[in-house]
Amino acid sequence: MSHTAHIPSHRKPRRSASKLALRAGVAGGVLSTIAVAGAAGPASAEPVTETIEMPTLGSLGTDLSSAVAASAEASQQEALDQSLEAQEATALEKAAKEAKKAKAEADRKAEAERAEKARQEAEAKAERERAEAQARAEAQARASRDAARTQLTATSASSQSDSGSGSSNDSGSSAGSSSESTQVSSGTAASIVAFARAQVGDAYVTGGTGPNSWDCSGLVQAAYAAAGIDLPRISYQQSSMGTSVSLSNLQPGDILYWGSRSGSYHVAIYVGGGKYVGAQNSSTGVVERSLDWDPPSGAVRIL
Structure with missing residues (x-):
């Protein structure tokens, strides 16, 4: 028995032919296949083919344009949002200042109204007190005049009585008559x-x-x-x-x-x-x- 019989060969088996086909789109949307083949053995070996799908150039341009447009739109939207936020902040600040100013003005008017009301009440009170004092003074003056009139009436009646009795009596002398007349x-x-x-x-x-x-x-x-x-x-x-x-x-x-x-x-x-x-x-x-x-x-x- 031979020592070499049935001993498997240590040589690597021949590789079968391989073929790589690249299919790519060309302008205008026409498909083109690029085949790359390499033979490592007989031509009868079974080929192995691998295919890679690639987008067409037209599709790439469209996608790129869409991406650029979307990016520009996003940037524009972001800038618009920032502008709106700035305007909103400015409006809020202005509104806060106006509200503060309006509150201060309202407080000032309220204080002025309170002061005016207090002044009017004080004047009304003083006027009432003056009227009451005047009424008391007039009442006192009236009472005094009434008393004076009563006294004058009594004095007049007494003077007339004395004058009548003097004329009914004989006069003692011309000097006495003159003195009585003067009196x-x-x-x-x-x-x-x-x-x-x-x-x-x-x-x-x-x-x-x-x-x-x-x-x-x-x-x-x-x-x-x-x-x-x-x-x-x-x-x-x-x-x-x-x-x-x-x-x-x-x-x-x-x-x-x-x-x-x-x-x-x-x-x-x-x-x-x-x-x-x-x-x-x-x-x-x-x-x-x-x-x-x-x-x-x-x-x-x-x-």
């Missing part, structure tokens, strides 16, 4: 002055004859009536009575007039000390003023 006149003038001063503060009303509102001649007539002397109602009629006297020789109770004696438009009562009492006008009412404040045109003496 009666003085008492009458005092009554007139006291009545006029008791009306100071009363209102002026055209045609007013009392008891709390007067015009100029109404006050003069009432003052003389309190002393038992009747006077006409109109100013020029009152200034036409009695005897004309100089302004440098006035006595309490004399009637002052403005205008001509027979055509006066205003009258008042001289109360002594260079002053007079008169119902001046609707703004001042009944006042006591110095002759210098509104110098009269002349004076008459009734007593």
